[in-house]
Amino acid sequence: MSTLSTTNLKNASSASNNIVLNSDGTVGGSALATTSDMAGITTTGTNTAGSATLTVGSATGISAGMFIVGEGIAPGTTVSTIVGTTVTMSQASAASPNLGLSGTEPVTFYANNKLVSPGVVGAMLCRAWVNFNGTSTVAIRASYNVSSITDNGTGDYTVNFTTAMPDANYCAVATGALDNTTGGRSSVASINSYSTGSVKLFTTRSSTAAFEDDLFCNLSIFR
């Protein structure tokens, strides 16, 4: 096996370097996705349920091969062709339930040919999450970027992050369920004491506001 030793990779007809090979082992160049690429191109669309034809409000920036995300459009659907504002999709939209785009709902197009780096993805992902059982012997079912749960008392927990948040302005989303039955007793999960290293989670029974241990305690952190 031979080793290609170079600093740039470029298509013969391309104006700029597609991939730049940096001396520190990282890569750059136009092949890397930008935050704009990650946001995609959003316009409005018209589509009859069960049809592969999509008429968009604006065709600017849309090209064949792009992924399409919209109501009734199956994940993985791509642009086969685009003529004017008429997009032919790689597969028809869902026929049932009836989820055709009416012309006012958003439809977004994403590049299918870019390299994705942590730098553009990091801020779009959940930075930490945990699912644990707060009853009986407290047990963590699964987690990410959570070093531990501190059980401070009935319905009173602290979730500690393995890697701290960049600041305390994150969005914390919590849910709680007292049991695992349909129409079971409902619970309220609330949050306070936001800090970079941890956040407090409380669970209370909705009917009495009394602290109570939940069978399912869930917390997600976005920043």
Next chain:
Amino acid sequence: MKIIYQNESGGVSVIHPTGELSIEQVAAKDVPEGVAYEIVEDDAIPSDRTFRNAWVMGDCCVEHDLDKCKALGHDMRLAKRAEEFAPHDEVIMKQIPGADATAAEEARQQIRDKYAQVQEQIDAAATPDEIKAALSI
């Protein structure tokens, strides 16, 4: 393994590591600064959380403070009594036509008497289990 320490309210906080870090790293990071802690086996933590807010640091493991258990038992007794009172309170407070307010008041008195006995049993209890038995939970 768990980490236990006495919290600001005098109770016990129990740290449950996820496994992303070693127990020593978790202790160094997640125990409040300057607070003494112990690393204990899982079975040092009670699995019955009925009187969770009465847990205190013991010599070898987490123990129950009986006075706190009795105070919690008292609150539970009041809550259970209120639940049983509720339908009779409805009759008396709303003066529902056709409903027998006198019978409702008699029923309330029976509930009062029953829970007065429960309170006596709670006061006399020597263990958390005896309090649970008095409350039938």
